[in-house]
Amino acid sequence: MSDFQDYHSEDFLQEPSFCRYCTGTDASAVSFWESWIIAHPEKQAAVKEAKALYYMLNGNITTESFSRQRRRFEQAFQQHLATTPVRRISPVWKILARAAVIALLINIAGFAVYQYKKQNRLRNYSSLSGERKSFQLPDGTSVMLNANSHITIAQHFNKEAREVTLVGEAFFDVAAAANKPFIVHTAKMDIRVLGTSFNVRAYPEDKVVETALIKGKVEVTIHDEQNRKIILQPAQKIVIGVVAASHITTPSATIGNVMLSLRDSAAVETSWTRNRLVLTDMPLGAAAVEMSRWYGVKIKVDSTIANKYRYTATFEKETVEQALKAMQASVPFNYRIENNEIFISQ
Structure with missing residues (x-):
């Protein structure tokens, strides 16, 4: 299991x-x-x-909430029967009327849930491990998903609002629509824009999430007690992690500039959209996580060396084994492949 x-x-x-x-x-x-x-x-x-x-x-309706609403209705209906003159309603008709109204209530509730699902059903876009996928949203916004990522939008997207929920990493080139702000929801922050290009990295298993702005302007709302709002300017990025103090964990936010590649002066944060895997002064353990997503294979690193060595490299057409051999030439380590999994050790 x-x-x-x-x-x-x-x-x-x-x-x-x-x-x-x-x-x-x-x-x-x-x-x-x-x-x-x-x-x-x-x-x-x-x-x-x-x-x-x-x-x-499920229309925000749970079994418990429906039962609670039904009990309230039954109590109100019984009270209504109690105040009605006995000569006008016989016991048999009381039972039949009660059963009919309860059946009607259930049918109405079921129809309401069906209509809610019909009007608000979600549309999903996903990418597998080792896969990058491009598509266009109904409003004309272009999106590129990095490996192992997921975006959800409601059926009513672009009618009154443009909101998406992201798990993983995505690059957005947002179509301009002044009266319909584009909002990206993640677990640790929300990003609100009108028309711009930016990258969001929000993998649930990572310790930090980040937004890198390429052009335009975005407002980032951090999910903390103050709901802090930060405005990013072009070529800026915000990195949100968790800092532990006195047994309390609170999100910390750092604003900096995007990194530029020495090769073509393009933003390193969006290098994946150009089919490049870039490792920048990265511990071996973290590099293995990136490579696992990129190549779609499981890579496990012995804990004794996970943070011992650091690597800087750029890979484009290399296979995972070619990439590992190139890294070995920098700082040596051993690896073996078993059942489609790679194990790295000293």
Whole structure:
């Protein structure tokens, strides 16, 4: 059975026990997932997003909330019957009337959920590990997804608003529409723009997320107690991580400039859109994570050397083995391949 540690929001939604946890209809599922979430704090953002998507897909109606509304209706209906003269309604008709109205309530509720889903069903765009995908949103905005990423938009996108939810990394070239701001939601920040080009990196398993602005202007809202808002200018980026102080973790934000490639003076942060994997003074462990996404293979690094060596390199057409051999020439390490997984050691 899966331990769920590799799950993203869309994976949780396909797990039956997780859905029962969302509705609260299975006590064992609720107990399991509450304990699992506590034991895996790094997955809380993905779980939170999965629950939000689940309730949205179900019209924000859970079994508990529907039962509560039905009980309220039954109480009101019984009160109505109690105040009606007995001579006008016989006991049999009371039972039939009560059953008919409850059936009508259930049918109306079911129809309401169907209509909500029909009008607000989600549209998903995903890329697999090792895959990069380009597409255009209904408003004309161009999007490129990096490996192992996911974007969700509502069916009513571009009618009154333009909002998307991102898990992973994406580059946006937003179509201008002054009366319809474009908003990207991630677990740690929201980015609001009118018309611009920018890159968002927000993988749930990473310790930091970042937004790099190429042109235009964006407003970044950080998900903290103050909901801080920061305006970025062209060629600026914001990096948000977590700093622990007195057993309390709070998001920290750092504003800097995008890095420029010595090869062509293009932004390093968007090098992946030009089919380049760039490692910049990166520990071996972090480099392995990047390479795993890029090449679509699992790479595991021995903990004793994960932070011991650092690498700077650019790869374009190299295979994963060619890339590893090039890195070995810089700072030596050993690796072996077993069952389509790569293990790196001293």
